[in-house]
Amino acid sequence: MNAIAAMDAYGALSEDSTLTIRRVLPGPIDRVWAYVTESDLRAKWLASGAMTMKIGAPFTLTWRNDELTTPPGKRPEGFGEEHSMECEITELDPPHKIGFTWGSTGGVLIELVERENSVLLTLTHRRIRDRNALANIAPGWHAHLDVLFAKIAGKPTEPFWDHWGKLKHDYAERIGG
Numbered sequence: 001m002n003a004i005a006a007m008d009a010y011g012a013l014s015e016d017s018t019l020t021i022r023r024v025l026p027g028p029i030d031r032v033w034a035y036v037t038e039s040d041l042r043a044k045w046l047a048s049g050a051m052t053m054k055i056g057a058p059f060t061l062t063w064r065n066d067e068l069t070t071p072p073g074k075r076p077e078g079f080g081e082e083h084s085m086e087c088e089i090t091e092l093d094p095p096h097k098i099g100f101t102w103g104s105t106g107g108v109l110i111e112l113v114e115r116e117n118s119v120l121l122t123l124t125h126r127r128i129r130d131r132n133a134l135a136n137i138a139p140g141w142h143a144h145l146d147v148l149f150a151k152i153a154g155k156p157t158e159p160f161w162d163h164w165g166k167l168k169h170d171y172a173e174r175i176g177g
Contacts, residue, residue, distance in 0.1 A: 147160065
């Protein structure tokens with residue numbers, strides 16, 4: 001069994017407010033780092049926004065989830081075509097680690113560890129304020145990381161919003177909310 005098949009794709013909740021999700025991605029680490037930190041590549045799986053690689057540097061993430069997959073699927077009520085959020089870099093160790101604030105829901109840390117021809121990405125989202133926020137954050141990160149894997153591996157993706165909707169149901173059963 002390969003490492004991807006052996007790893008649970010779903011995030012785990014710890015300390016009742018911290019979500020951790022892991023993915024094994026095709027390497028090399030510099031390519032994965034570019035997808036995490038460069039606006040044009042990050043826009044393909046998460047959100048655009050130029051980053052100055054310096055602790056304390058502010059940046060804006062702008063989501064256009066309808067542009068992540070073709071077709072995008074049916075966008076749920078309450079979600080617009082575009083959403084932006086102000087962030088700030090809190091930790092930085094290129095190409096292994098970047099941490100940043102995440103609006104009012106705490107902070108995000110993305111760590112990369114190179115393993116032969118692959119990269120283990122660990123995403124930790126801390127201080128998620130309540131179950132309602134978690135109900136959107138957990139399936140959101142999961143769906144976005146699935147798109148990242150597909151983009152890096154050159155594989156097809158299912159419609160983003162349809163996938164997110166299925167994951168929202170799955171996470172509600174797994175962790176409540």
